[in-house]
Each structure stands twice: as structure tokens, then as C-alpha cells.
Amino acid sequence: MQHRAEKVVLVMVGLPARGKSFLARKVCRYLRWLGHDARVFNVGTYRRERVGQHQPASFFDPGNSSGNQARQRVALEALEDALRWLRADGQVAIYDATNSTRERRRMLEELCQRDGIPVLFIESVCDDPAIIENNIRETKLMSPDYAGVGMDDALKDFRQRIAHYAKAYEPVEDARQSFVKVLDGGRQVVVNRVDGPLRARVVALLMNTRLTRRTLWLTRHGQSLYNQRGRLGGDSELSHQGEDYGRALATHFATPPEGFEVWTSTLKRSMQTGSFLGLPTTEWRVLDEIDAGACDGMTYEEVARRMPDVYAARKADKLRFRFPQGESYLDVIRRIEPLVLELERQTTPTLIIGHQAVLRTLYAYLIGDPVEHCPHLAFPLHTLIELSPNAYGCDEKRFPLTRAIEERHSMPPG
Amino acid sequence: MQHRAEKVVLVMVGLPARGKSFLARKVCRYLRWLGHDARVFNVGTYRRERVGQHQPASFFDPGNSSGNQARQRVALEALEDALRWLRADGQVAIYDATNSTRERRRMLEELCQRDGIPVLFIESVCDDPAIIENNIRETKLMSPDYAGVGMDDALKDFRQRIAHYAKAYEPVEDARQSFVKVLDGGRQVVVNRVDGPLRARVVALLMNTRLTRRTLWLTRHGQSLYNQRGRLGGDSELSHQGEDYGRALATHFATPPEGFEVWTSTLKRSMQTGSFLGLPTTEWRVLDEIDAGACDGMTYEEVARRMPDVYAARKADKLRFRFPQGESYLDVIRRIEPLVLELERQTTPTLIIGHQAVLRTLYAYLIGDPVEHCPHLAFPLHTLIELSPNAYGCDEKRFPLTRAIEERHSMPPG
Secondary structure (H helix, E strand, O other): OOOOOOOOEEEEEEOOOOOHHHHHHHHHHHHHHHHOOOEEEHHHHHHHHHHHOOOHHHHHHOOOOOHHHHHHHHHHHHHHHHHHHHHOOOOOOEOOOOOHHHHHHHHHHHHHOOOOOOEEEEEEEEEEEHHHHHHHHHHHHHHHHHHOOHHHHHHHHHHHHHHHHHHHHHOOOOOOEEEEEEHHOOEEEEEOOOOOOHHHHHHHHHOOOOOOOOOOEEEEEEEEEHHHEEEEEOOEEEOHHHHHHHHHHHHHOOOOOOOEEEEEEOOOHHHHHHHHOOOOOEOOOOOOOOHHHHOOEEEEEHHHHHOOHHHHHHOOOOOOOOOOOOOHHHHHHHHHHHHHHHHHHHOOOOOEEOOHHHHHHHHHHHHHHOHHHHHHHHOOOOOEEEEEEEEOEEEEEEEOHHHHHHHHOOOOOO | EEEEEEEEEEEOOOOOOOOHHHHHHHHHHHHHHHHOOEEEHHHHHHHHHHHHOOOHHHOOOOOOOHHHHHHHHHHHHHHHHHHHHHOOOOOOEEEOOOOOOOHHHHHHHHHHHHHOOOEEEEEEEEEHHHHHHHHHHOHHOOOOHHOOOOOOHHHHHHHHHHHHHHHHHHOOOOOOOEEEEEHHHEEEEEEEEOOOOOOOHHHHHHHHHOOOOEEEEEEEOOOOOHHHOEEOOOOOOOOHHHHHHHHHHHHOOOOOOOOEEEEOOOHHHHHHHHHHHOOOOOOOHHHOOOOOHHOOOOEEEHHHOOHHHHHHHHHHHHOOOOOOOOHHHHHHHHHHHHHHHHHHOOOOOOOEOOHHHHHHHHHHHHHHOOHHHHOOOOOOOOOOOEEEEEOEEEEEEEEEEHHHHHHHOOOOOO
């Protein structure tokens, strides 16, 4: 799907430690993955560069006029940079700061309107002390603001900084403004006057975002008969080695975590691999491998020989290359978007048994790798990838489950 | 995608003439189209059957105890029917009544909880007198309640009925309950504690639903070279007759309505047809024709000869039949779901130049035809279908734009 470029400024709103930067980065990653040019402008980073890190809590006191001026200056500088970038070739600027007063927000809106660029406010409201405390410990105390400061002192200072902001905080309430309000990490979401397909997607992501963290596992199906022969696509059965991998996977998950889910595609090699686990599985057609169209069933050598133009086009731009009557990597990304939203929404540990191209696109989203890298990500057969989310990204472990098997048999390249 | 059956009661909440039945029917239509078993239980219908139509406004006065008892009785009867149906094989019961007090909602929730079935409240709030007045005139005065009553008397009586409900109205506010609140026809949407993939989809629909009505046009591409030869799928160019149709379409839309959009698939025959209009077009890959997989490029006669099992399976169940390595009609429905949400969201008059199977699924959604009818809906080539929404459905006009051309050439069946 192609849309006329919809430019927009997403303005984050909220007290410190309410997960604004988490949401800002998440939205940015999602939009970039969908092919939009998005960028976060973090006012804290500008402040540290211009005014220096290690500002005490009193710098953030609304009664401190020199502190106020300095903060206003860097806030404007960040916005001007964002607007300059949008006037050039940028598409979505995510303006990450507390923006905690009506006056500040009106000013931001006016400056954007001058350039004819609409604003969507994204407010994160949280009164759950456990979530706030966890946020502070996980992200704020790691910030350059507190480099070399003891944990207890940093914590005390940061709580004071929050208190200063809280004094002047005015929630987003203006019914004429376009806003999304996320309460307590998604327990409640309020969406007001949101327009445009790109913003509708941002809302869909925010609606589905959960704070709960869970582990995901990605793996390709076991080796198929087509893999053995180096053929593209098809719907062949598992080879003996592929079956061995299914068994190895079942052993690895012999004691599955609570609520464990298994997702497969609707292709035989994926469903057969999953069947070894002996658990209920969910089949997703959107997890099916990239459609090789007219090249389905061929080897790459045959494509090179019979369709030299197609082969050359694929080599030249593997991301945008679309198999004749088939799909490109970008097509696969658009196709799996609903699955990504469902992954964001559900919070149970899940094993996804997919295919090389489709997993590359999913993995790029999960770890935040640029979409251009997708077609080149290493995704060998018979390797289980474990992704455990941390504050802003994922920790990764790879288990080559059937190394012993592979050493016995000789494997063609994945 | 397959999910474990998630049973749920959707309880509508709102004063009369706030579009509850409109939303209830819309949600029902959407879920059924996605293959879920959904059903509306309208308490008004029960009331008319049990207590008789033509009850005066005073029947709805909270001070009228015999009226109250009668209303409570029919409300319970409708809920009991809904729960009985869910205990059997139903999946989503949509309970359509005002349910305007906390007490009533607590009672409903308790009764559902006894059966272990979760409740999602859907409240429609509207304070815009123009929308309310329009709702009354368009739907309420057409209701059997006012059969044979003069317009002015009916209007007066209905306004009184609203006033009775308004006296006792308590908005949905309990943060522990699962609810969606739709304000002023979607200007603001509040989503609280919504769980489960099916309910997430209901929310996505409600988020995108607009009250604005606009005309949609559906058409297949002009005749292609493959159509001429009776071949399935492919990506062939337009025939001369197909080009004539593109020109006829351009003439028909010589003065396009304001904000007019043209959507095509990414296949040549669709884009070429659209190109005659000389307007910017949006290409949607999800509008591409059903994937005929291994049968792509064959005629039906060839399928019957070479793959008799496949041919027989298709004949036996055309809705669920999946082409080998291709798609079924149900697959197409799941694929175009994001496009349907986008169609609900945007409010500009739009021409969709698609393909037979994909348009059949879209048309079934738009007019609310049972999904089983999809594969049998008449969608001839070179015919423009105009759909103008009315209070609960669509008015339809068909323009056989190139009858003259077709009479000159002989056309093979679509």
C-alpha cells in the first residue's frame, strides 16, 4: 500500500519515568520498519549537550528562572531541528520531552502549524508506584545524568526532579487537540481526534503495547526436501534431518514455560516441525514464506540461467526486489504487520516456527535493525533464537540445537 | 490465523438514538465476515414481542413501577437467550439495550460471569443535537413502535422517552470493568482493560468507524488477455475491450466528486484500468486477486482434466477451498481486513478497481451478505457498482458501462 507522505510531529507528554522514551522509541522502530522515515528528537540529549549533564534537581524547579530559560532554549532548539528535518525529507518527528504544561504544548502546536505540520500528542500517565520505581531504576539511573553518582543519591535526586515537574503538570485534556493518552502502561487508552492512516497505525501500536515482558523464540522449520535440493518455496515435507530438528526442539521445550504458545505458518514444513512438541499450535497464514511467484520451485542457479534479468534485479536490491507474480521483503513486512500487533498485545511466551525471509523481517522489527538489513540477516536452519526483552531492546541467545546431527550429515547452505 | 474460540458478551450502553444499534449491527457484520459466530440480541425487539409495540413514553419513566418490571423482565429474557446460545455453539452475543444504570450493568456482568463468559461494555455517548436528531428521524421514527403514528407526535414521544432514560443515566466509569466508550461518533474513543484477540479486533473496528457517509464504487479491471483466454490468475495486460472499459470509466468519472480517491491492486490489469482516469492512484497489494497457486495460468477445463481432485474439492466448498499453494476465499478475507479498516476510517469517495474474488469478499462485507455467499456473488466484467450507505446498509446501483462495446465484441464469461 502506498500513501501520500503524511508528515506529522508526535509530541510525547508526561512526567519523568512514565515510559515516554520507551514509547517514543517503540513508535519510531515500528514506523521505520514499515518504511517510514521517523526520528526521535530527545530534548534531554540536547540539554546534556548544551547545558552539560549532572544538573541537580533544582535545575528542574519551575521557580528556578535561569534553569527555566535554559530548558526552554534547548526545547526550542530540538523542535527547530525537527521541523528543519521535516521540511527537508523527514516524515515523522517524535519530540521526546515532558511537555507537561498546556502553554508549552500550545507553543509547540503553533510552531508546527506554521509549517503546516499536524501534531499528535502522546501522553503517558502512570500512577502505579511499582511501574514508576522500576522505570527509574532501569533507565533513569543508567542515564548519563547520573554517571558516577551513587544509586541512593541518584534515586533521591531523580524523585525530586519528578516532584518539580509534578507541581506544574497539566494533563492533556483539550478536546480540540489530537491526542492519545496511555494510562498505566495500556490499561486504559484514550484516543481523541486522530486523523490520517499513519497516525491510525501509531494508535494501533500504542493500543496493543504492553509493559509485560516475555521471551520469544524464533526458528525456521526443520530442513525440508526442497531445502535439501536447494529449491525455492514449495510446500515439501521435512527431510530426516528436519525431523531430527523437530525432536531436538521438543527436547529443548520439554518443560515449557507457563502459558507457552506455539505459532506456525500454514506450510507443511512448519506445521510438521511444530507437531513434534505435542502442544496445541496456532497456524498463521501470514507466517508463510515469501512468495517466490514465477520462481517457486526453482534453484537459484535455474533462476540465474532462465531469468537472468530477474536474478540481476534481485542481486541489485534484495529488499525491494519482487519475485515476478510474487512478493518482495517489503511486501512481507506489510503482510506480517497484523501479526506484529498481535505479538505486542499478547503477553505469553511464544515459539514462532517460520521461514527464512519472513523471520528476517520479524527479527528486524524485534531487535530494531534497519529494514535494509532484512535480506542479509543470518538465519541458519536448525538454530533456535531466544529473544528476551530488556528496557529498550532485546537480549539474544542462539541455540544450534542439532549441531551433533549436522556434523553427521552434510548440510547445504540455508 | 486460528484462535481458540474466545466467547464474549458485548453489552451496548447508551441513551436512545445514540447509534447503539448501528454499532451493534456493524460489529456483528464485521465479526461474521471474519468467520466468527456473532448475533445481536435486541431487547427492544423482545419488548415489542412480549409487551406489544406502541408503548407510550410513560412506559419508560423510571417512576413507573409496572413499566420497570416489564422492562426488566424482557431484558432478562433476552440475556438468558443470549447465554443459552453461547453455552451451545454461539461465540459473540451482542446485547443491544440502553443498559444505562450501574446496577443493571453489574447484574448483567454477574449473570455472564456465572457462565464464565467475559463482558465488554460498548458505550456510545453523544451530545451533538444534530447527530441525535438525525438518528431519531432516520431510524427511530421508522421503528414498529411508531407505525401509524404521525411524525410530530412520534418525535415528541421519543424525545420524552429519551428524557426518562436521561434522568437515570450513569456513564460507564468503573475502571475495573472492560469497556470501550465511543464519543460523538468516534471523535474520542476510550478503551479500558480490553483483553483477547477477538475483542482487540472489535476495538480496532470501533476506533475506525466514522459516522460520515460516502459513496464507494467497486469494479473489476477491464478485460485482460487472460480473461479473453479463460485463464486463471497471471499478470497479463488489458485486451482492447479492457482498454475501452478504462476509457468508459474515465468518462463516467470525468467530474470526480471532491476528495475522490482511486485504489488499485498491484497487478497490471488493475493499474492499467486505473491509469485511464488520469488521477493519482493508491496501489494496494492486499487488493491483488486470489492466489490460484499451482493452478495459476490454467483454464478451469485444464484444472478439471489435470487435477480432478482439486477441481472436485473446489466445487464441493468454494468458500473454504484453498488452491494448492494458493489461497481460499477465507484467506482473502483475512488478508483484506486491514483494507476494510482503512475504508471505515477514511471518509472520501473512493473507486476500487479490483478483481473478482477479492471484490466479492469486500462486497459481502459492505452489504452484509453472509460470507458463504461470497464465492457466488455476481461480479461481471465491465460493470461499475455504486454503493451509497444508508442508516444500516447500502443502496446499490450497477452501471454496465460498456454495453455498447460488449454488444460489438463477443465476451467470454467473467
